Amino acid sequence: MGENMRTLDKLVQDAILTGHSVCAPSKSAQWMNCPFSIAMEEWARVTHGAVDEENDAAKDGTAKHNYLNLLFQFDKGNISILPEIPEEHDEAVMVAYRAVMNIFSDAYLLESEMHLKIGDAIQKWYSDAPSLMIMNLCHGTSDVVALDFETRTLWIIDAKFGRIGVDPNSPQLKAYACGAYFWALQYMPDIDHIRLGIIQPPISHELQSCEVTLEELQQFAGELLVALGKVIELYSTQVSNGENCTPGVTQCTWCKANKWCRSYEEFLVGSPTDMEPPTAEALAEIGMAPPPELPENSTLAQAYSYWKDIQKWGEVIETTFKARLQEFDAPIDNWELKYLRKNAAKWVTGVEASDIASGLGVDIELITKLDTPSAVAKRLKGIDISEFVIEGEPVYGIARCKP
């Protein structure tokens, strides 16, 4: 592997010259969990041409992000004419735009597509960090960084247009928040709240958000520093294929070296095969041997001891399968990622049952006894209760295509 990899110095030099973020926040879940994946990806790129080619889903997401950014730029007066948003992007982009704008009070400052130097933030908190490398290895662009002056809140918001749910409390948003914090101080030195938000129109029309404290951010910057240190150390070691890797569902699914990584291969096949498979017919359909008989009691305990591995294997299969379905945005071998149902509707938060009852002109008992909005709606046929209800979010899942 060694001769196919650039040295760390060269990598950092290239990073400085090209502005490429080697340890990008958007991939932080990967390289923080498996620091050597940076080197593995580089090796896969050089030896197998594994490059960052945008697939159709990624191109679609990029286009939507661009239109969303144009809306924000238009609001700020940075552009005077807003290009028409093509129909295939319009709804999702507008949902994202409205959900973001809904959260601000009258006085706010919003920056979109803001480039954030995470490495600089780490250095401010941990002054003994090796400056040149750390500063140039980790930076990235956040969709929205905003200050709400009334609530004294710093917001870091990312729009996602895929169908796999993303938690706002993610390493990516926390990394952006580290960079945004020092930018925000110049406008709002007394920040009260730091909130991370995700707007994901295919899943929800509401912004999902969570709060992080400054102490948590600072601690997270320390974790970033440790992981970056490992990247630097492991990159310099340049050990052979797969060694030093730390496989796991989260990191391996999106790693561009996963096809060639020995550790990941072992992780996938490391689970035992002496389990009860679905059926002999189902396995025969995909060319696999029929299942073994269930073991006798004497060996059943041994098989059961593998149960955690079997579950882990199942998780890997499910996550990878979902990711591939989303990646190509098309059925794979008669399967698709599909809208299945809606979660149950909820009463709007912060409104007392007595207020809902008086708003609807009904007895409070009806609200408290029947409890759920759908039960109340059924009883109050014809009365519009939508003012007090948050619609359930759509749930996506893997489903067979109809023939």
Ligand code: SF4
């Ligand atoms: S496939 Fe997984 S274990 Fe291998 S380098 Fe990538 S993230 Fe690490």
